[in-house]
Amino acid sequence: DGGITQSPKYLFRKEGQNVTLSCEQNLNHDAMYWYRQDPGQGLRLIYYSQIVNDFQKGDIAEGYSVSREKKESFPLTVTSAQKNPTAFYLCASSIVAGAYNEQFFGPGTRLTVL
C-alpha cells in the first residue's frame, strides 16, 4: 500500500522535553511538509522540504526543527522552546514542490503537553 504514515498517533510531553514526530512516505515523492492544526484555525505550515538534505521554514517554524536525510522520511522535533505545542500535527507530501502538484496527507499525530 502506498501512502504516508505518521507515528505515534497520540503523544504526551512533559514541559521542558523535546519530542520527535515521525513521518514516512513510500510514494517516491520529493517534497514533504509539516503542518500544525489548532481548533477553529486552518492548517499552518511549519517546515517543508523540496529535496533530500534541504528544508525551508514555513510560517510558524519557531520552536521546531526538522531533518531530511532520506527521501522517505521527514521527522519533526518539537523542542522545549515551543511555548504552546499542544496541537494536531499533519505531515504531507507531493511529487515535487510548487505548482500543479497535489499534496497528500498522513493520518496525523495529536500532541498534548501535560
Place this chain on the structure above:
Amino acid sequence: KQEVTQIPAALSVPEGENLVLNCSFTDSAIYNLQWFRQDPGKGLTSLLLIQSSQREQTSGRLNASLDKSSGRSTLYIAASQPGDSATYLCAVLNTDKLIFGTGTRLQVFP
C-alpha cells in the same frame, strides 16, 4: 498576504439536499486550489484539485469550480448523504505553500 475564507463555518442539512460550500481568497495569483475532507481526529483526504487554468473539476457527486478573477471557488455536493458529514477545507497554492481556510463543518442527518 493571501487569506482564505470559507462560508458557512457550519452547515446542517437533511439527507438528499444539494449543497454549495464557498471558498474565497484575496490574491488571485494562485497555481491551484484543492478541496479536502477531514473526518474528526483524522488526516486530510484530497477530494479535487483545480489548476489555475481550469474552471472546474468533477468527481462523482462532487463538482468544484474556480473563478480566479473574483477569488472564489465553490464545492457542490449533489444528493448529500450522512456519510458526507465531515469538515471540508479549501486551500490555495501560492508558490510552494498551501494556504488553508478554516473549513466548513457539514452534518447531514437522515
